[in-house]
Amino acid sequence: MTYAFAAPLITFFEYSFYRFRRGRLEQVFTLDTYSRFLFDSYYHVVIYDTLRMATIVTLLSLAIGYPLAYALYRINRPAIQRWLALLIFSPILVSVVVRSYGWIVLLSDQGPVNWLLLRFGVLAEPATLVFNLFGVVISLTHVFLPFVVFPIFSSLTRLDPALKEAAEDLGANWWTTFRRVTFPLSLPGVVAGAQIAFTLALGAFVTPAMLGGGRVLVLPLQVYNATTDINWPVAAVGGMALLVISMVAVAAFNRLLKYSEAR
Amino acid sequence: MELDVEFVGVTKSFGDFVAVDNISFSVAKGSFFSLLGPSGCGKSTTLRMTSGFEHPDSGQLRIAGQEMAGVAPYRRPTNMVFQRWALFPHMTAAENVAFGLEVERTPRREMRERVAQALALVGLSEFSHRKPGQLSGGQMQRVALARALVKRPKVLLLDEPLGALDLKLRTQMQLELKRIQREVGTTFIYVTHDQGEAMTMSDHIAVMNKGRIEQIDTPQTIYDRPATRFVAGFIGNANIAPLEIESVAGREAKVRSGGLSFVISDVDGATPGKGHMALRYERIRLGAAAAQAPLRFKADVRDVIFAGSVVQYVLALADGPLELLAEQSHEGGGALLSRGDRVDVGWEPNAPRLFAGG
CATH class of the missing domain: 3.40.50.300 (P-loop containing nucleotide triphosphate hydrolases)
Incomplete structure (x- = not known):
């Protein structure tokens, strides 16, 4: 297990110090690739875009996921609850390629979404909804929703129902009860969901490749492009960067989780 | 108010x-x-x-x-x-x-x-x-x-x-x-x-x-x-026993249980027929104290339960099917009764509460 996990990483790590010149790999120790990665503004933009996309996807997943989780929690008809849970879970059941093509069809200039928007006069001409950041965000949010909804749902179900009654008894209406009691106590679920969505979004490759239309150059795509050029050092450094960013993100979220649980 | x-x-x-x-x-x-x-x-x-x-x-x-x-x-x-x-x-x-x-x-x-x-x-x-x-x-x-x-x-x-x-x-x-x-x-x-x-x-x-x-x-x-x-049984400890209410005169009732028959006073609304009485453990007197009680019976000690501040005795009355639990406060020093002893048992006529109905 350790071997299978560590060996490729070590090999990759080793490659990151080699030199790539005129289409050939030279086994010479150099820090050139790292310094280019750190100081070249091209890579800054790539990293910034990656983080921005992951952040937008995470926030949107939470914004849609929390109300969904809350609704799932409040429905007290078990049959409906089961169906809703299955519905929320369904994006994971579909292959990423199929799902991406589905979104391309839905969001294209002649697609149903644009047709509806034109039909009801919301827009004068079709909006570009796909082959840009918007399309990528929509599709990623779609598939990450279950990862956000279920942790929040489970932290809501762990709440003692008497707490809500206590708040109400002390004079709080629904909104105050939610704001002061229910929501703060469900934060561990929110943080856990955000952590999963954020790290998955950082590593997302197929969706940005298919729905980004070449305009969304995130780090995993950059790594992939490097490997097709057999530019192993750049791919390796990109991979290392992705690993470091993910680790920092996980550590930060864990800190946040501890903080939210202590409250 | x-x-x-x-x-x-x-x-x-x-x-x-x-x-x-x-x-x-x-x-x-x-x-x-x-x-x-x-x-x-x-x-x-x-x-x-x-x-x-x-x-x-x-x-x-x-x-x-x-x-x-x-x-x-x-x-x-x-x-x-x-x-x-x-x-x-x-x-x-x-x-x-x-x-x-x-x-x-x-x-x-x-x-x-x-x-x-x-x-x-x-x-x-x-x-x-x-x-x-x-x-x-x-x-x-x-x-x-x-x-x-x-x-x-x-x-x-x-x-x-x-x-x-x-x-x-x-x-x-x-x-x-x-x-x-x-x-x-x-x-x-x-x-x-x-x-x-x-x-x-x-x-x-x-x-x-x-x-x-x-x-x-x-x-x-x-x-x-x-x-x-229900209240008699739920609050405190009481012997609840079925008996026959033979006659009621004013607030007094004559009751019978097997070969035993006695009077219960301070009765509220009882009618002849089947009934129950509730008799608190601590209202039953034993030995010398029983001698002054208006109602007196003989009983055999079936069991002794020592619980520190109180002692409980399981008593079987000699002339009837009644089995009663009696509780005595234990002040220390005094000799306890033991299993098989025959003792005098007594209580006030107003000690039991009478409830009509099966």
Whole structure:
């Protein structure tokens, strides 16, 4: 297990110090690739875009996921609850390629979404909804929703129902009860969901490749492009960067989780 | 007498189960009132209807003279101490207590004063910055009490608040609750299945069974003169034995059990036929003390149970099928009876309570 996990990483790590010149790999120790990665503004933009996309996807997943989780929690008809849970879970059941093509069809200039928007006069001409950041965000949010909804749902179900009654008894209406009691106590679920969505979004490759239309150059795509050029050092450094960013993100979220649980 | 809570013919069902069946009672302002009964008797439902978490199917409920139908829990002049206290785990003791005041937008300074007062009342001033996770059961109980009292409710509702505490702490908290109630003068409605708890604290007790109220009285009257066989069996320790009521004259009845026949006085509404008597363990006299009792019998000691401050004897009466438990206080030194002894047994004619019906 350790071997299978560590060996490729070590090999990759080793490659990151080699030199790539005129289409050939030279086994010479150099820090050139790292310094280019750190100081070249091209890579800054790539990293910034990656983080921005992951952040937008995470926030949107939470914004849609929390109300969904809350609704799932409040429905007290078990049959409906089961169906809703299955519905929320369904994006994971579909292959990423199929799902991406589905979104391309839905969001294209002649697609149903644009047709509806034109039909009801919301827009004068079709909006570009796909082959840009918007399309990528929509599709990623779609598939990450279950990862956000279920942790929040489970932290809501762990709440003692008497707490809500206590708040109400002390004079709080629904909104105050939610704001002061229910929501703060469900934060561990929110943080856990955000952590999963954020790290998955950082590593997302197929969706940005298919729905980004070449305009969304995130780090995993950059790594992939490097490997097709057999530019192993750049791919390796990109991979290392992705690993470091993910680790920092996980550590930060864990800190946040501890903080939210202590409250 | 001013009434703080009035139930008039209130009924509440959950599906086919009638939780509360046409109950009526009223609670005087400033009194300590207990709803006592076994689990599932409807006492908690009654309390939850008072707080507004449940709604009566029929009947009327008034608090401080105001009809409560359609009034939401957060608008009622009641506050509740929950069974497991339901403290907000993410807030400190002081924040928990302040919650109800913040919600009604009490000015900061007044709020700080009232929170400090409430915490002082329950003796928790030094623990105001601790979160529930860092408090003991007894301390959480006090926070819950302070959190409810700080709102200055007309009626404080307590739903078995001592149930989760150990015995020693429970006894201590009973005295504490009574002291606090006297100090603040608020009407307390206290739900419990523990008769000892209800007896020590209450001004009045309503004994409930199967959704109905069996008796409402002072603790002493309920103990001495239980109105029904259920109350006699539920409160204190009593021998409950079936017998035949032969004749009733005024407040005296002649009863028979096998070869035994004797008189019971101070009878309320009995008719000849089948009946039951309830005779408290401690009202039975033994040995020399029995010699002066108006009713005397012979009995064999079947078993001796030594429990420290009291000794219990299982007695089989010589002339009838009755088997009775008698309790003697143990003052130390005196020789106990032993199994197989034959002893004199006696009691006052007004010691047993007589209930008609099979």
